[in-house]
Amino acid sequence: MKMRTSLSNAAKAAATIAALGLALTACASNEAPAATSTTDTTTASVTATVPALSGTLNAGGSTAQTAAQDAWRAGFQAANAGVTVNYDPVGSGAGRTGFASGSYVVIGTDDAFSATELSSTTFTLCATSDIVEVPAYISPVAVAFNLPGITSLILDANTAASLLSGKIKTWNDPAIAALNPGVTLPSTAVTPVFRSDKSGTTGNVTDYLSKAAPSVWTYGMVENWPTDLTGDAANGTQGVVAAITGAAGTVGYVDFSQTTGLGVASLINAGSPVAPNAAGATKTLSASTPQTGRSATDLAYDVNRTPSDPTAYPMIMVSYEVACAQYKDPANAALAKAYMSYVVSTEGQTAAAGNAGSAPLSSDATVASAVATAVAAIS
Amino acid sequence: MTRTSLAIPPLRPGRGARRADTVATIVMWACALIGAVPLVGLLWTTISRGLARLDVTFFTQSMRGVIGPGGGALHALMGTALITLAATVLAAPLGLITALWLVEEADRSSSPGVRRFGGTVRLVVDVMTGIPSIVAGLTVFALITLVAAPGTRSGIAGSLALAIIMVPVVARASEEVLVRVPEDLREGGLALGAARWRVVTKIVLPTARPGLVSAVVLGVSRVVGETAPLLLVAGFTDSMNYNLLSGRMASLPVYIYSQWQNKGVDAAAYNSRAWTAALVLVIFVLFFQVAARLIGRSRKETQK
16 A cells, blocks of 8 residues: 555656656747747848748857847847847957867857968868958947936046046046036945956047057056056946946046936047937947958958047947858858848848847948948858 | 772763863864854855846747847747656656665565665665766766767756656655665555565555655755766756757856856956855755755654
């Protein structure tokens, strides 16, 4: 009798597990082939042009692109029910290494491959040494601060550099007061907040500071914040936002899309203050030139940090998408080409602008067409 | 000679002894309560933050095409179920047979060499119990890197890593169960002229069955919450994947990590999904632990 009890207990447990398993075998309701619950129908045209695309595309790289990649993957997968796109936000550096070793078919990176990297690296998945490297995520980076009662300030490159490097000690410093007549500045101490991890955002900010305020910012363009500067170190964009939100008197730099609830500085460019905005970011890119000495499909830009247009916002991040110009595996080529085409298309750029607040490429026809041509070369 | 005092033990403890007893009781209760504080705090945090998204959508949707709020963890639940099932299929027989060999063969062997080898196997099993899970993950990662293209991730690789962690747990637990099968039962079977394999299959295994089931369930509860090896070799994806052999497969612990680490713009939605997944995982582990206890308890009853 007792033996039977124990067996029926075991049977009950087994039955529960089985029932659990059965309940799980149902398909995800948001993954029905009809994709009824997916609202994004604007990309339906892509289905018509690339029929019967299927497979898995593994991508990775820049953490700053996470929100944009979410939007792109959602839109692309909605149009191509048979395709799964994965994006690992492992960081730009790890992304470039992964692309070289063949872990990632496509990557997002905040810094273009350098000339040295290009000449010394063999790309495992590529049939030739040529890569397609296009700017696809252009985003204003904001100087964000936390001063109760003050939502915006005007700073020029020199004061921004002084604030971030800790050379200005209090918020009522004459340099800030001179730029902001009529604003009552508190005597709160300035606490700079910077990224503790190697970051493309840091790279773009220091590039701006070294070119627009060379007399104050003497550390050059670096991806790791200089260690001899004081302040609070925070990991990732989310960490910087949390640090600034948590304490009055803090100032740091974050992607503009993440500045909700924080004070944001307008930067003086060509004599007039510009708040971070997508249109201003596009104007800076328009004033920039592609780096020379690269292949036709490698559109790495030298960003002009002192554009002459007074409405251009100069502290922008130009983040790239990278693919092989020619893949060894045609299946990879088809997926990479379709995905990259979607990313740089008007729909893709609009989707990223909606989710991540980036500047759509399409607002600059010259850049957009150069990018489209480069992506079309993927084979 | 001083031992004579023991001849008349005090019937009542003295006042000092009673006071010491009271103090000791209070200290022990206080320690027990302090020990329970982190557990209660952890459960409370997980439940209070996880309840918000414990809805139907969470169990019927994946994360494919989800931006910001909404979405669910069906793909991760499915992945955890498949990966753990495959790991159990790989590890349970290996663990059980190891235990059976140790108890029924090595310990009873007349050859000192076999007995010594049995001792070595026991040592290896004990050492394996202490292997950090990340090492199991790295081992499998190195293995796939050798045989497949770089960056290849699959559910079965995750199962393999979990199986490495599970084998010693199952072997150790079932060995203890098998040792406790009364010797009389074996001798009775042998005396009636049964062959040794018949004694093992018809007497030892049925007697130990609840305990063996309990050992396997214990092994499952040990691996169901593993993150690091799965992050390395099974990877993460937003979409359903029913195929263990091909493509990345999400799992509940990696889902929590990924929701927490790779937040989109609406960070609150990602946090709340992570908490709900943590709550579901805690419930899973609790379920398996309690199941193992219940099955193990009924075994003791049968022995009475």
